[in-house]
Amino acid sequence: MTEKSATEKRELKVEEIRTLAEGKGCPVQKAFYYMTEFLAGPMCGRCFPCAMGSYEARIRLETIVNGRGREADLWALKRIAGDMLESSMCKKGKDTAKFVLQWMSTDEYDKHIGGICPSMKCPAFIEYRVIPDKCDNCGICLDACKYHAIFGQKKKPFHSGYPPFEIRQKKCVKCDECRKVCPTEAIVIVEAKKKKAVGV
Numbered sequence: 001m002t003e004k005s006a007t008e009k010r011e012l013k014v015e016e017i018r019t020l021a022e023g024k025g026c027p028v029q030k031a032f033y034y035m036t037e038f039l040a041g042p043m044c045g046r047c048f049p050c051a052m053g054s055y056e057a058r059i060r061l062e063t064i065v066n067g068r069g070r071e072a073d074l075w076a077l078k079r080i081a082g083d084m085l086e087s088s089m090c091k092k093g094k095d096t097a098k099f100v101l102q103w104m105s106t107d108e109y110d111k112h113i114g115g116i117c118p119s120m121k122c123p124a125f126i127e128y129r130v131i132p133d134k135c136d137n138c139g140i141c142l143d144a145c146k147y148h149a150i151f152g153q154k155k156k157p158f159h160s161g162y163p164p165f166e167i168r169q170k171k172c173v174k175c176d177e178c179r180k181v182c183p184t185e186a187i188v189i190v191e192a193k194k195k196k197a198v199g200v
Contacts, residue, residue, distance in 0.1 A: 014042045014092055026121040027103035028112050032061040034099050042092050050093035053080040057100060067124030069113045078104060115193040123174040127192045128167050134186035135164035141178035141187060147171050150178060
């Protein structure tokens with residue numbers, strides 16, 4: 001394989017990474033996914049600002065996505081991306097920096113630092129809850145949950161007095177399967193910080 005064809009292959013993968021990253025609902029997750037995949041494939045590691053910057057940026061982005069971000073992480077990300085944009089020797093590094101920076105001028109990153117994911121996509125910032133008045137104890141969510149995070153009893157014919165199902169937050173992985181199958185729309189996503197139901 002010639003050097004030119006190898007470069008063309010890496011460039012194609014960068015475009016694929018961008019496309020997949022754009023499919024993520026949260027801007028911070030977009031950047032985290034992009035940086036993770038960039039490090040796994042297209043990054044050549046020939047220039048210091050891109051090689052070291054990408055590794056540090058990924059760590060900072062992961063910290064923010066997992067709900068442990070601080071103002072220092074935002075400052076570091078802006079510095080890293082700025083250095084990559086100015087000093088990277090190839091287009092791949094510069095494009096990666098642009099991808100990280102494009103949302104940093106908005107308040108999306110700041111809100112994550114404050115404990116809120118505006119897109120309600122980052123698991124660290126959300127919880128799944130059961131609205132008691134809507135739950136009829138049909139048990140469909142119970143069967144759908146592979147992680148045994150739902151607690152309660154299925155309703156039996158001619159019996160009453162069943163308490164509504166509850167979701168054990170420590171076991172819940174936010175896979176969304178329970179909410180998708182609930183026929184009464186009794187399961188909602190709430191902000192873990194504010195406990196305010198989305199759409200309620």
